Amino acid sequence: MMKKMAIITSYFDGESYGLLGPQMAATVIQENTPYECIVIAVTHSDDKTVLKKALSGYFGREMPIVGFSSLSGREDLFLFAKALKAEGAVTILAGPQSDVDFSGETGWRDYPHRFRGLSECFSFALQGPAEQAIPVLEGIANGQWRNASGLLYTDDEGRIVKTPRQSWKNKFLRRVRWNNLYRVGRAGLENPTINSGQVLQHIGCPHAARAKLIEVDYPYHLDKKGDKKIRLKFRGCSFCDVSSDKGFYGALNSETVLSQIACLPEDSDGRKISFELINENALPGLPLLIRESSERGMSLTQINLTLRADWFLSNENYLREALHMARKLRMRIMLSSIGFESFDDRILRNLNKGLTVKTNIDAILLMRRLKNEFPLQWAYSNRDGANHGFIHPTPWDSPETDFNIQQVTASCRMHSDILPAHSVPLIIHHASGLADWIREIETSEKMLFERYVSVIGWWREALLGRY
Ligand code: B12
Ligand code: SF4
Missing domain, CATH: 3.40.50 (Rossmann fold)
Structure with a gap:
């Protein structure tokens, strides 16, 4: 037994x-x-x-x-x-x-x-x-x-x-x-019916492979002038749990990835259910993955991608190749999540996102252009179920950053297709890069911020006092 x-x-x-x-x-x-x-x-x-x-x-x-x-x-x-x-x-x-x-x-x-x-x-x-x-x-x-x-x-x-x-x-x-x-x-x-799965291709994230020294601003409610900084070394985005948990281990071999695709359940037409490909830089290998799946007789319905804006832009040629293949194979590629995180350069720097507002805007323009060229094969918008990352509020929100974000989101008409229904507030897990930042502030300013189980409060109301 x-x-x-x-x-x-x-x-x-x-x-x-x-x-x-x-x-x-x-x-x-x-x-x-x-x-x-x-x-x-x-x-x-x-x-x-x-x-x-x-x-x-x-x-x-x-x-x-x-x-x-x-x-x-x-x-x-x-x-x-x-x-x-x-x-x-x-x-x-x-x-x-x-x-x-x-x-x-x-x-x-x-x-x-x-x-x-x-x-x-x-x-x-x-x-x-x-x-x-x-x-x-x-x-x-x-x-x-x-x-x-x-x-x-x-x-x-x-x-x-x-x-x-x-x-x-x-x-x-x-x-x-x-x-x-x-x-x-x-x-x-x-036993519920599962309609979407995931396939692992990268363990961790390549952005977390390199350490970088960053000067992070104090929260706006503690330093309105923006003079005070904390210098810290981050691997990957400062808020990211993946970078602190997995760092970057590398890619799995293609046999392993194809074997995972073979395990996915099939729908009533005998096609693999849609899946999220876990790889922040998936485009260079995407045409080969689609070709090899097809050569093994696996019929795919939809691949959902979660990408960084910069790697999306720099690998446009691979994506186009994959979209042409998708047209032949009658499948879809959906950009289900790009972590834009912010449309203010100061906030992006504090998050150690490693890219600028301009990169985010260029990515949005490319997403829209591709929709015109591949209307049936390409999906990217919130109406298709995509959920792009937008972190708000953050500790660095000021009248100036609010103005910048409003300007950019309005001029690019982002509410229609890009912005999620609700933004996500900055969450500082106690083991993430930003947890070191808030602990440094606690020590140098002799302050205490409240803990909400494993999350550290950064907002004014979370300030428990000074010691
Ligand atoms: C795919 C994915 C999803 C999928 C599936 C999630 C899943 N739990 O499998 C979906 C889209 C559903 C999802 C949803 C959410 N996710 Co998610 N997701 C991921 C992602 C991109 C990959 C995870 C993954 O599959 N890795 C590959 C597998 C093989 O690794 P693994 O999970 O570590 O599992 C291995 C081991 O840890 C171990 N293991 C795992 N469980 C167990 C249990 C036992 C008993 C044992 C012995 C071993 C073991 O075995 C596995 C194989 O070796 C990660 C980010 C990343 N790149 O890692 C975020 C991540 C896991 N998600 C996260 C979050 C926050 C969420 C959501 C809460 C988001 C939201 N607000 O809606 C929900 C929560 C749903 C849930 N309960 O998981 C966080 C988790 C943070 C945390 N502290 O737990 C991560 C790390 C991203 C982040 N924010 O930084 N997510
Ligand atoms: S947020 Fe995304 S890009 Fe940044 S380190 Fe985490 S997984 Fe990589």
Whole structure:
């Protein structure tokens, strides 16, 4: 009889996407250990009592081993994990940022207002590739789990011990069982239909490969003149969790990527469901990927791209080649997200975006030109479901930046096709580059900013006072 494991992950009501990270992890576990492993996607509105009942039904007499991944900072799920652990389940925090979220913010023992981590909610954390769970699961049975790689756990003296993590291997990134995702329904666990998936081509982001020294302004509410700066070294964009979590590992080989495409479910016409290609610089390899998929008899419907504006512009020729192929193959390419982030150069510099407002505008003009040339093959607009990154408010908003942004967005008529319905405020995760910036301000100005679980408040109301 198979042993059992479940992975709980955060989800949004009414959605129908797959979750590559947790679903790939469940696949690796199920195919390489004696454990059956499923993923349960939990929304804010799901009733935890019903979820608990579903878990008891699933585990039966087996010891519950419950992984948690991609929780999006949700406190209700941290508390749920804590309650399960108190009842004797093994709870594992895994996926992006699991190491820093388990161990807590830099210096929290000296500064009690800082985020103290989630070590009380989880039996241990597992950071990095999913295959590290193989010896852990063997070790749970014989008590030797602490020897595995990528682990964080609390020792008898209350110290957090960390074992070195393994590197990514193509071998374990080839397969995803997309039918292992469940939602909690009235009748227990239900298998939803997934309409879009993801395919991993780059681990991390090339922009995070290079460190750069940046002078970041103080928040406007603390320095209206804009004279005070903090000098810091950033790898990648200063707000980005990908750059701090994965850095840049590189590209997966094309066999691995094609094998992932082969795993995607098919629609009623026998075509692969649409997928997001995870690669910030996907254009140079896109024509080859489409050709090879087609040569292997895989019929694609839509590839969604998430690109940087500068790499989108500099690789226009590859995109045109891919669009001509798309025309022949009757498929679509959608630019589902460009991280514009801002239309003010000072804010872009503080975010270490590595590009200017001019690059963002040129990218928008190219997106629109391509729509005229390839109306059926190319999609980019918010009306098509694209969601381009626009971070607002930020700590550096001033009457001047507001004026600049309004000028640019109005003159380029961005509301019609580019701007999302709601901008996203700047979120500073405690392990991101900007977290170092706000901690520097706290120390030099003897100030305290409030923590909202794993996120640091930067706005005026989050200022708790001076010490
Ligand atoms: C594709 C993607 C999505 C997809 C699928 C997400 C998913 N969870 O698979 C969609 C579009 C649905 C999505 C939605 C969101 N995403 Co997203 N997404 C990404 C993206 C681009 C790639 C993630 C990925 O698939 N990587 C490849 C896989 C293979 O790596 P992985 O996830 O780390 O998983 C490996 C290991 O970590 C491990 N692992 C993962 N889970 C588990 C569990 C167990 C038990 C074990 C043992 C191992 C294990 O196994 C995997 C294989 O080795 C990343 C950015 C990036 N470039 O990495 C952001 C990212 C993961 N997303 C992020 C966010 C914030 C979101 C949203 C909250 C955005 C929003 N506000 O709507 C939602 C949340 C939905 C959710 N619960 O994930 C953040 C996560 C930050 C954080 N602290 O958790 C990231 C890092 C981007 C960022 N903002 O910096 N996202
Ligand atoms: S925000 Fe995008 S471009 Fe910037 S480091 Fe992160 S993944 Fe790379």
